Amino acid sequence: MGNGPGFVDVGALIRGARNAARLTQKALGALCGYSASAISRIESNQMRLDYSVAVRLAGVLGIPLDRLTHSSVPDARQIATVTIWPSDEEDAVRRRELLTGALAAGATAVMGAGPAAAATPDVQAAGLDDVLFHLPAAEPMAPARLAEQAAAARHAFRAARYTDLGHALPGLLATAEATREVSSGLARQQASGVLARAYVLAAELASKQHSDAAWVAADRALSAARASNMPVVIGEASRVLAITMRRSGQCSSAVHLLTREAADLDAGKHRTGAVRTTLLLTAAYSAATGGDRSTALGLLDQAQEDVERLPEVPGLFTVEATRAQVDIYRIGVHNALGTPDEGVKVAVAVDISQMATAERKARAWTDTARMWHALGNGPQTFAALRHVEREAPQEVRRPALRALTSSLLYGPARVQGVREFAIRTGALVA
Structure with a gap:
């Protein structure tokens, strides 16, 4: 960037607004759906803002969007013509409202939640950092009882x-660890399998909240899975580790891990074939996130062939291997590739109500919301977010969903009902 008369130091502007709101880089990242390191790079002008990132940061920090887009978007003049806020007075009011929300959310992220917020999922994910390094004391448990506890935790997810999952995980992890320690032979392998799946759930929960605990949980999940010698469990653990890798920007490494593990699974058997399909789907999304269109679409087509050849397999640990799941991943892949228009036909045809779990339905509606948001369709974005709330009220309080809600609330077009929704879901404090 140059230093001419119109120069705006975007990094300094964001850093100043963040400090004024008393937010750490980690807290701001959580509100926007980014890592602390990404915020650091943005503030030091080492990472160029694209428009969607600018919208999120402007919404959370109360910075007029054109202050960011004039310096961070190549065709800023065109964008500015559709992002001018209605009036100076309304601009000030909306920014004050947003700053209030950012301050409250930031305080929660930095210092922990009070009693009223104790039921939100982000509190539970934040607590995983301590739990993973200091498991509570626990006694070994009979294998059947341990399997029941793991099944209950899976059901909560x-x-x-x-x-509920956040409350259950510390005891489950500790008990599974204790049980494995006193077991041997086949019993030890079985306990390792339960332990691996408990860590898979911990990694899934931490990933949803953009918590660094996901790395620790995913690594332990794969270690325990390999000790179990169970191909399905190894595949499940590999998937959450790859998701963690992708979120840290290691997209190509994630694709390599997933495709390698998929190749080791028997595609002809129902359960291993189904897990293989979920690995291919996650690999497709990881490739798309890294900008590799041909690999992403090729992996998607491969997964599609798998589900058409084999019967659908319900009851996988966290993700179903079904035609609907492939369709939802196709929408997500096109979102990641920057071609959301190619996902519209898929989104119109897929029946999300037929998906097996509330978590998967909510994820499907989330990808649909992101698609419509990228296409500039506020009403359709909001309709999809309302579906997320109906299917899974706690899902819509995730940092990424709150950031999407904020973008909709403080975007150029008004959508009726968004403000009330933002208050209800924690994106805005009334």
Whole structure:
């Protein structure tokens, strides 16, 4: 960037607004759906803002959008013509409202939540950091009882009851660890399988909240899975580790891990074939996130062939291998590739109501909301967000969903009902 008369130091502008709101880089990243390191690069002008990132940061920090877009978007003049806020007075009011929300949300992220916020899922994910390094004391448990506890935790995840899951995980992890330590032979392998799946759930929960605990949980999940010698469990653990890698920007490494593990699974058997399909889907999305269109679409087509050849397999641990799941991943892949228009036909045809779990339905509606938002369709974006709330009220409080809600609330077009929705879901404090 140059230093001419119109020069705006975007990094300094964002840093100043963040400090004024008393937000750490980690807290701001959580509100916007980014890592602390990404915020650091933005503030030091080492990472160029694209328009969608600018919208999120402007919404959370109360910075007029044109202050960011004039310096961060190549065709800023065209964008500015559709992002001018209605009036100076309304601009000030909306920014004050947003700053209030950012301050409250930031305080929660930095210092922890009070009693009223204790039921939100982000509190539970934040607590995983301590839990993973200091598991509570626990006694070994009979294998059948341990399997029941793991099944209950899995049910909480699939139902998108993340608070219940956050409460259950410390005891489950500790008990599974203790049980494995006193077991040997086949019993030890079985306990390792339960432990791996408990860590898979921990990684899933932490990933949803953009918590660094996801790295620790995913690594332990794969280690325990390999000790179990169960191909399905190894595949499940590989998937969450790859998701963590992708979120840190290691997209090509994630694709390599996933395709390698998929190649080791028997495509002809129902359960291993189904897990293989989920690995291919996650690899497709990881490739798309890294900008590799041909690999992403090729992996999607491969997964599609798998589900058409084999019967649908319900009851996988966290993700179903079904035709609808492939369709939803196709929408997400096109979102990541920057071609959301190519996902519209798929989104119109897929029946999300037929998906097996509340968590997967909510994720499907989230990808649909992102598609419509990228296409500039506010009413359709909001309709999809309302579906997320109906399917899984805790899902819509995730940082990424709150950021999407903020973008809709403080975007150029008004959508009726968004402000009330933002207050209800924690994106805005009344």
